[in-house]
Amino acid sequence: MIESMSHGIGVDIAFLLLATLAVVTAWRVFRTDSMVRASFFLLVSFIAVGVIMILLAAEYLGVAMFFMMAVEMTVMALFMVMFMMNPAGLNPMNMVHQERISIGAGVVSFLVLSAMALLAVFPDRPVSAGLDPVRSLGNEMLGDSMLIFESAGLVLLTTMIGVVVLSSHRGRYGAATEGSLPPGLESGGDPAGKPEEDEDGEDGGHHHHHH
Amino acid sequence: MIVEELVLPVLMVFFMLAAGAYTVAVLDRVIAGALGTPQTGSVWIAPLARGAWLMTQHANATEAPDWRAWRLAPALYLSLAAIGLAVVPWSGSLVATDLVTSVVLWGSVEALATVVIFLHGWSANALFALIGGYRYVALGLSYILISMFVLIGVALPAESLQFTQVVASQEELWNVIRQPLGLPLFLIVGLGMTFWGPLNLADSADLAGGTAAEISGPPRLVWDVARAAMLVAFSGVATSAFLGGWLGPWLPGPLWVAIKMLAVLLVLLLLGRLLPRLAPERCVTLMWVILLPLSFIDLVWAGVGALL
Numbered sequence: 001m002i003e004s005m006s007h008g009i010g011v012d013i014a015f016l017l018l019a020t021l022a023v024v025t026a027w028r029v030f031r032t033d034s035m036v037r038a039s040f041f042l043l044v045s046f047i048a049v050g051v052i053m054i055l056l057a058a059e060y061l062g063v064a065m066f067f068m069m070a071v072e073m074t075v076m077a078l079f080m081v082m083f084m085m086n087p088a089g090l091n092p093m094n095m096v097h098q099e100r101i102s103i104g105a106g107v108v109s110f111l112v113l114s115a116m117a118l119l120a121v122f123p124d125r126p127v128s129a130g131l132d133p134v135r136s137l138g139n140e141m142l143g144d145s146m147l148i149f150e151s152a153g154l155v156l157l158t159t160m161i162g163v164v165v166l167s168s169h170r171g172r173y174g175a176a177t178e179g180s181l182p183p184g185l186e187s188g189g190d191p192a193g194k195p196e197e198d199e200d201g202e203d204g205g206h207h208h209h210h211h
Numbered sequence: 212m213i214v215e216e217l218v219l220p221v222l223m224v225f226f227m228l229a230a231g232a233y234t235v236a237v238l239d240r241v242i243a244g245a246l247g248t249p250q251t252g253s254v255w256i257a258p259l260a261r262g263a264w265l266m267t268q269h270a271n272a273t274e275a276p277d278w279r280a281w282r283l284a285p286a287l288y289l290s291l292a293a294i295g296l297a298v299v300p301w302s303g304s305l306v307a308t309d310l311v312t313s314v315v316l317w318g319s320v321e322a323l324a325t326v327v328i329f330l331h332g333w334s335a336n337a338l339f340a341l342i343g344g345y346r347y348v349a350l351g352l353s354y355i356l357i358s359m360f361v362l363i364g365v366a367l368p369a370e371s372l373q374f375t376q377v378v379a380s381q382e383e384l385w386n387v388i389r390q391p392l393g394l395p396l397f398l399i400v401g402l403g404m405t406f407w408g409p410l411n412l413a414d415s416a417d418l419a420g421g422t423a424a425e426i427s428g429p430p431r432l433v434w435d436v437a438r439a440a441m442l443v444a445f446s447g448v449a450t451s452a453f454l455g456g457w458l459g460p461w462l463p464g465p466l467w468v469a470i471k472m473l474a475v476l477l478v479l480l481l482l483g484r485l486l487p488r489l490a491p492e493r494c495v496t497l498m499w500v501i502l503l504p505l506s507f508i509d510l511v512w513a514g515v516g517a518l519l
Contacts, residue, residue: 037277063310063312067315070326071352078345134311
């Protein structure tokens with residue numbers, strides 16, 4: 001027990017700084033005015049949590065948090081910019097909605113988590129000093145639970161390939177190879193937003209050559 | 212204890228950042244001169260002179276940029292290069308950060324570089340910079356995937372995610388021979404991630420400088436230094452993962468690492484000067500249709516090799 005508790009003051013200071021960074025950047029996610037900024041504030045928050053996990057000797061999970069969240073937040077930022085009517089995500093926009101429900105949910109989960117932190121009895125099982133966290137995690141995930149993880153991985157991979165195949169040639173306005181036209185206002189009608197064509201617009205020029 | 216665990220590693224990384232970036236600048240000028248591009252002034256002084264000139268120049272401002280992200284992005288890219296240099300072992304004991312998951316940490320550096328490069332292009336609030344940023348994200352995902360499969364390949368024979376163990380596992384046979392596809396693929400990823408030479412698509416001339424189109428003065432200096440330092444970090448990781456790191460006869464280990472890193476840098480810079488720039492669409496096809504399957508083959512090869 002003494003051995004597992006014997007960390008320096010540096011670890012405590014690092015934990016406090018990182019915890020503050022995680023909370024402050026998570027708060028900024030909701031106070032900022034852009035999808036891209038919000039995503040990357042969330043990324044900073046996750047990175048701070050990842051470093052705390054390394055401080056807790058979860059060396060693989062902490063570092064895995066960095067690259068997983070980096071890719072995840074990039075993809076999230078890009079997709080949000082693509083689906084929102086906010087070119088490039090630099091224009092200011094409100095990042096919060098359904099405020100009353102959110103405040104309620106926030107207060108409830110804060111109370112529940114605080115109560116758990118204060119009242120729960122945590123197990124006291126110090127690990128041996130020679131434990132290799134990466135190896136033991138690997139044994140945990142790919143030992144008895146190998147079938148579950150491998151099938152989940154395979155299903156995810158199949159889904160990803162399927163999504164790419166389904167989405168690659170069919171866009172919102174038809175096949176990608178045929179050029180983009182908006183759908184008609186009534187089904188089967190002319191594409192919306194297309195300028196009215198002059199009846200004799202095409203050969204209008206020819207009439208003038210008669211005389 | 213503080214001196215050994217904090218001050219020495221930090222000094223080591225800072226030295227590598229400065230010396231590495233300077234070496235890249237000098238080597239690139241030597242290669243350009245040898246290939247017939249006329250060079251003005253001494254190759255030794257010219258990089259320093261350009262750095263000093265950039266320091267005195269005005270830092271450009273665009274209309275309503277995201278100032279914090281715009282100014283931070285070059286510094287963050289430099290920090291990522293520093294993290295990369297910190298995991299490169301110079302000998303069995305001389306390594307700035309001997310984390311047990313240093314291979315994964317390097318993978319995170321590559322993933323976070325995508326964020327930083329995108330942020331650099333996005334935050335300028337300018338058209339070409341933004342296109343450069345988006346272009347890098349589209350390509351960066353394929354770079355990351357190729358690099359991860361290749362690096363898992365070198366972790367398999369080592370049975371460890373630690374670079375010192377990866378080097379130690381090459382005592383009998385270097386990975387460059389054991390897994391012949393690994394090093395070429397990793398070097399291509401290196402050129403892509405530092406957008407150098409044929410794979411300079413994020414900061415390319417067809418985008419008037421891409422993500423760096425709007426920066427000048429000190430931020431431009433930091434950005435250029437960071438790209439060069441990242442190239443050095445790549446050569447360091449390639450040395451540890453494929454070229455046996457400190458292993459070698461006669462000379463002391465750190466000297467072997469330096470020689471191998473210089474050799475890798477020379478190859479990268481030569482490729483950068485010799486090959487024409489790829490079109491971005493063709494680059495995406497090349498990455499997903501040819502190089503990614505090749506990295507699968509490399510991984511299967513490594514797996515079968517580790518089982519036998």
